[in-house]
Amino acid sequence: MTDAGVKIGLAPLRAEGLSKSFTGGDGSDLPILTEVDFTIATGEAVAITGASGAGKSTLLNLLGALDRPSAGSVFLGGRAVAGLSDEELAGVRNQHVGFVFQFHHLLREFNALENVMMPALLGGLDMASARQRAQSLLAAVGVDHRASHKPRQLSGGEQQRVAVARALVNEPLVLLADEPSGNLDSETSKRLHDLLFDLREERKLSMIIVTHNPELAVRADRVLTLSAGGLQPAARV
Ligand SMILES: Nc1ncnc2c1ncn2[C@@H]1O[C@H](COP(=O)(O)OP(=O)(O)O)[C@@H](O)[C@H]1O
Numbered sequence: 001m002t003d004a005g006v007k008i009g010l011a012p013l014r015a016e017g018l019s020k021s022f023t024g025g026d027g028s029d030l031p032i033l034t035e036v037d038f039t040i041a042t043g044e045a046v047a048i049t050g051a052s053g054a055g056k057s058t059l060l061n062l063l064g065a066l067d068r069p070s071a072g073s074v075f076l077g078g079r080a081v082a083g084l085s086d087e088e089l090a091g092v093r094n095q096h097v098g099f100v101f102q103f104h105h106l107l108r109e110f111n112a113l114e115n116v117m118m119p120a121l122l123g124g125l126d127m128a129s130a131r132q133r134a135q136s137l138l139a140a141v142g143v144d145h146r147a148s149h150k151p152r153q154l155s156g157g158e159q160q161r162v163a164v165a166r167a168l169v170n171e172p173l174v175l176l177a178d179e180p181s182g183n184l185d186s187e188t189s190k191r192l193h194d195l196l197f198d199l200r201e202e203r204k205l206s207m208i209i210v211t212h213n214p215e216l217a218v219r220a221d222r223v224l225t226l227s228a229g230g231l232q233p234a235a236r237v
Pocket residue numbers: 022023024030032050051052053054055056057058059
């Protein structure tokens with residue numbers, strides 16, 4: 001196999017010719033993404049920027065198999081997700097994709113530890129192992145002293161740290177973050193960014209981060225801008 005072949009074969013996440021249209025209020029076709037190609041390497045951090053409404057969340061949802069493209073394919077760990085049933089897709093997301101959103105989306109009735117354990121239990125891990133993994137991740141993100149707190153008893157920064165721990169509990173191929181610090185003050189944002197990049201170093205994590213924050217984008221290996229339905233390399237921020 002050629003070097004290029006090896007790289008493609010090992011890519012944690014790859015998209016080919018990804019297009020997405022929505023149906024507008026008047027029933028017309030609203031093209032959002034047009035034949036987007038994208039590959040991320042293991043351990044790579046890619047930032048995606050772009051105007052509000054450009055389609056960044058739409059793209060991230062397609063890459064993470066939360067939504068299906070109108071055309072094109074997504075490959076996770078070299079495996080096409082296109083032909084999978086909804087149930088199979090949920091399984092692939094659970095095992096291979098970690099999501100962090102602008103708002104934490106933690107389950108309010110469960111404490112931090114339980115929230116982190118949840119995807120591991122859903123993935124079939126036994127209770128003791130799930131607990132152990134969740135505890136160690138809460139320590140890694142610096143909130144193990146808040147393990148028994150419910151989301152409402154946590155600060156915004158702590159909530160996002162728990163969300164990061166939850167995203168990583170099944171050791172995903174890729175972490176997808178959609179404006180992860182969009183709701184945090186600048187000092188708390190910086191600490192969350194430090195955490196993400198520390199985790200990237202420690203775990204060879206591949207991350208795709210949608211952000212408006214130039215301080216975050218500048219830390220990525222690559223910055224891409226989404227505009228007019230396509231991804232282009234950004235002028236360095
Ligand atoms: N489910 C949907 N149905 C119709 N239009 C949608 C839907 N989701 C997003 N859109 C539209 O697609 C465009 C891109 O949205 P989005 O991906 O959320 O942009 P961004 O994250 O870059 O701000 C917007 O114009 C939005 O209104």
